[in-house]
Amino acid sequence: MARVTIRQVARHAGVSPALVSGVLNEVPDLRVAPGTAARIRAAAAELGYTPNFMARGLRRRRSETIALVGDTIMTTPFAVRMVEAAQQAVTARGYLLFLVNTGDDPQAERAAIRALYGRHVDGLLYACMYHREVPVPEEITPPAVFLDARPDSARFPSVVPDDHGGARNAVAELAAHGHRRIAFLNDEAGPVAAGLRLRGYREALAEAGIAFDPGLVGHARATPETGEEATARLLDRPGVTALFCFNDRMAIGAYRAIRRRGLRVPEDVSVVGYDDQEFIAAYLDPPLTTVALPYSRMGAWGARTLVDLIEGKVPEQREHTPVLMPCDLVRRSSVGPPPA
Amino acid sequence: MARVTIRQVARHAGVSPALVSGVLNEVPDLRVAPGTAARIRAAAAELGYTPNFMARGLRRRRSETIALVGDTIMTTPFAVRMVEAAQQAVTARGYLLFLVNTGDDPQAERAAIRALYGRHVDGLLYACMYHREVPVPEEITPPAVFLDARPDSARFPSVVPDDHGGARNAVAELAAHGHRRIAFLNDEAGPVAAGLRLRGYREALAEAGIAFDPGLVGHARATPETGEEATARLLDRPGVTALFCFNDRMAIGAYRAIRRRGLRVPEDVSVVGYDDQEFIAAYLDPPLTTVALPYSRMGAWGARTLVDLIEGKVPEQREHTPVLMPCDLVRRSSVGPPPA
Numbered sequence: 143m144a145r146v147t148i149r150q151v152a153r154h155a156g157v158s159p160a161l162v163s164g165v166l167n168e169v170p171d172l173r174v175a176p177g178t179a180a181r182i183r184a185a186a187a188e189l190g191y192t193p194n195f196m197a198r199g200l201r202r203r204r205s206e207t208i209a210l211v212g213d214t215i216m217t218t219p220f221a222v223r224m225v226e227a228a229q230q231a232v233t234a235r236g237y238l239l240f241l242v243n244t245g246d247d248p249q250a251e252r253a254a255i256r257a258l259y260g261r262h263v264d265g266l267l268y269a270c271m272y273h274r275e276v277p278v279p280e281e282i283t284p285p286a287v288f289l290d291a292r293p294d295s296a297r298f299p300s301v302v303p304d305d306h307g308g309a310r311n312a313v314a315e316l317a318a319h320g321h322r323r324i325a326f327l328n329d330e331a332g333p334v335a336a337g338l339r340l341r342g343y344r345e346a347l348a349e350a351g352i353a354f355d356p357g358l359v360g361h362a363r364a365t366p367e368t369g370e371e372a373t374a375r376l377l378d379r380p381g382v383t384a385l386f387c388f389n390d391r392m393a394i395g396a397y398r399a400i401r402r403r404g405l406r407v408p409e410d411v412s413v414v415g416y417d418d419q420e421f422i423a424a425y426l427d428p429p430l431t432t433v434a435l436p437y438s439r440m441g442a443w444g445a446r447t448l449v450d451l452i453e454g455k456v457p458e459q460r461e462h463t464p465v466l467m468p469c470d471l472v473r474r475s476s477v478g479p480p481p482a
Numbered sequence: 483m484a485r486v487t488i489r490q491v492a493r494h495a496g497v498s499p500a501l502v503s504g505v506l507n508e509v510p511d512l513r514v515a516p517g518t519a520a521r522i523r524a525a526a527a528e529l530g531y532t533p534n535f536m537a538r539g540l541r542r543r544r545s546e547t548i549a550l551v552g553d554t555i556m557t558t559p560f561a562v563r564m565v566e567a568a569q570q571a572v573t574a575r576g577y578l579l580f581l582v583n584t585g586d587d588p589q590a591e592r593a594a595i596r597a598l599y600g601r602h603v604d605g606l607l608y609a610c611m612y613h614r615e616v617p618v619p620e621e622i623t624p625p626a627v628f629l630d631a632r633p634d635s636a637r638f639p640s641v642v643p644d645d646h647g648g649a650r651n652a653v654a655e656l657a658a659h660g661h662r663r664i665a666f667l668n669d670e671a672g673p674v675a676a677g678l679r680l681r682g683y684r685e686a687l688a689e690a691g692i693a694f695d696p697g698l699v700g701h702a703r704a705t706p707e708t709g710e711e712a713t714a715r716l717l718d719r720p721g722v723t724a725l726f727c728f729n730d731r732m733a734i735g736a737y738r739a740i741r742r743r744g745l746r747v748p749e750d751v752s753v754v755g756y757d758d759q760e761f762i763a764a765y766l767d768p769p770l771t772t773v774a775l776p777y778s779r780m781g782a783w784g785a786r787t788l789v790d791l792i793e794g795k796v797p798e799q800r801e802h803t804p805v806l807m808p809c810d811l812v813r814r815s816s817v818g819p820p821p822a
Contacts, residue, residue: 190596207580207601210581222562225581226583229581229582229583230583230585233582233590233594238580238582238597238598238601239580239581239582240547240578240579240580240581241550241565241569241579241580241581242569242573242578242579243566243569243570245570250573254573256530257578258578261547261578366765391761391765394765398767419761421731421759421761421762422761422762422765425706425731425734425762427738
């Protein structure tokens with residue numbers, strides 16, 4: 143593809159190259175008749191002129207590029223929607239996205255961040271694969287926005303899922319169907335979300351007038367196998383008719399434990415998961431009622447917030463607190479009334 | 483972060499700024515004592531000097547950036563490993579990766595490609611979410627490499643999974659266990675892989691001395707629900723003891739159909755899937771023997787091939803044929819001998 147030059151566009155539009163350059167590079171305060179500007183843009187479009195962004199970036203002191211640095215996000219298939227949404231949002235604003243996955247190696251991460259600033263990215267998105275607290279690498283300077291992460295510095299905006307509200311929604315759904323003995327299978331690794339979801343579980347119980355029974359809270363690693371074992375233990379507790387699982391992968395194990403005992407979902411035991419993980423929640427038999435993690439909305443929000451900061455459309459703030467993105471309940475077929 | 487300058491590095495190393503610039507920018511044929519070059523690099527590292535890649539790119543006529551343009555790859559969680567592997571491979575060679583997901587919209591794709599060339603990417607990776615034939619967008623010029631795609635022009639290197647060999651492996655595994663009536667549940671949408679896998683199925687049968695019975699080939703959409711219905715029909719055929727599914731999602735449905743009939747996997751019916759899809763194959767009960775799609779290897783191969791072309795390490799070829807990446811069998815617990 144031979145590059146179309148400013149000169150060719152100028153000849154086509156019958157104006158000077160300097161005027162073409164001024165119009166196409168959106169030079170501020172340029173004096174030009176609206177009709178002429180339109181003619182120049184039409185000529186550029188007709189000839190397929192592509193601006194030289196790199197040279198323009200040097201003039202404007204802006205590269206119109208954004209970096210997304212992720213810990214292990216690309217190895218987490220269900221979190222890539224956040225990357226996808228961020229990419230779409232920055233593209234819509236005329237930016238291109240650099241993607242670097244650091245594999246959670248701090249040295250690789252710092253080298254990548256330095257290389258990105260060396261290429262003059264206008265801002266940085268820092269994304270985690272799950273809701274966690276992160277020390278801000280000292281290389282990162284504003285503007286930067288943290289996704290699915292709580293940075294240890296209030297200098298940066300961030301967005302995380304409302305795990306507390308999501309768990310409350312899940313347990314309220316079970317209580318609304320008449321369940322009173324609702325077990326909670328939590329993640330024994332104790333991530334940030336585990337504490338928040340336990341709080342949501344207890345609040346929903348209190349709101350429904352159900353006393354908290356610590357014996358109904360189980361712990362396991364977030365896999366089907368350990369979820370199956372832990373569910374079997376919870377089903378030994380008297381009167382349990384419903385189970386809220388920390389995530390959909392544990393719910394796979396819960397289904398197995400329920401089936402191995404000769405019981406059915408939801409006729410004998412109702413189950414609610416968390417994540418709305420693709421290829422799991424909707425594919426379970428019966429399809430799983432669960433709480434969706436708002437990956438797309440977090441990605442889009444973060445990207446828009448970052449571009450607004452870069453372009454000075456929002457004032458810089460000294461102090462930020464994490465924005466909580468709602469986690470909606472997705473109703474499928476795993477919740478029913480308790481057995482009579 | 484205040485930027486460290488060439489001047490500061492020069493002062494620290496006790497040499498001229500021109501020499502620092504020459505060493506750090508790897509100017510060819512530069513005369514400098516090895517000890518001096520090492521001292522300059524040490525000084526740069528100590529002070530945290532970051533090269534200005536954009537200015538360097540203008541001088542070198544290389545931006546050290548690569549673009550990965552995908553159709554809907556980021557909405558396909560199991561294909562993101564290809565993106566991950568490509569990113570790691572280009573990073574290892576000192577390049578940064580732009581990621582654009584075009585959502586399979588040709589207009590968005592062309593606009594993105596123009597914008598990427600406008601930023602002087604050194605080369606382009608074009609990735610599809612599944613093995614398919616693609617018309618090459620006219621904006622794309624060499625060097626470019628196609629991943630999981632067969633471009634309609636022989637000017638570009640490409641890599642695709644060896645679907646033919648993978649299917650042969652799957653069916654040979656069933657024949658080796660003693661199965662003679664092996665059904666094949668194919669994708670009715672007829673993607674490139676459907677034809678190749680049917681060929682592999684027939685070849686493996688022929689190699690095992692089993693006559694091909696068209697009545698044992700079923701068709702369905704690639705979902706659990708349709709897989710379940712189609713499997714039920716195949717199980718009505720006399721003597722069927724094994725099933726090869728076009729993908730793991732259909733195998734979910736096959737498991738259900740087998741269970742609904744009061745039969746067990748693998749005691750009554752052996753099942754092999756395709757894809758080795760995360761969170762499905764290993765999580766099925768029993769875990770599914772399947773054929774792995776080589777996403778990581780395709781991504782890494784494509785990235786290395788592209789960088790080699792950019793750096794002139796391999797000669798430009800006029801004509802390319804797609805490289806076939808092997809699809810390995812992953813043995814789990816869904817295959818056994820046929821019932822006595």
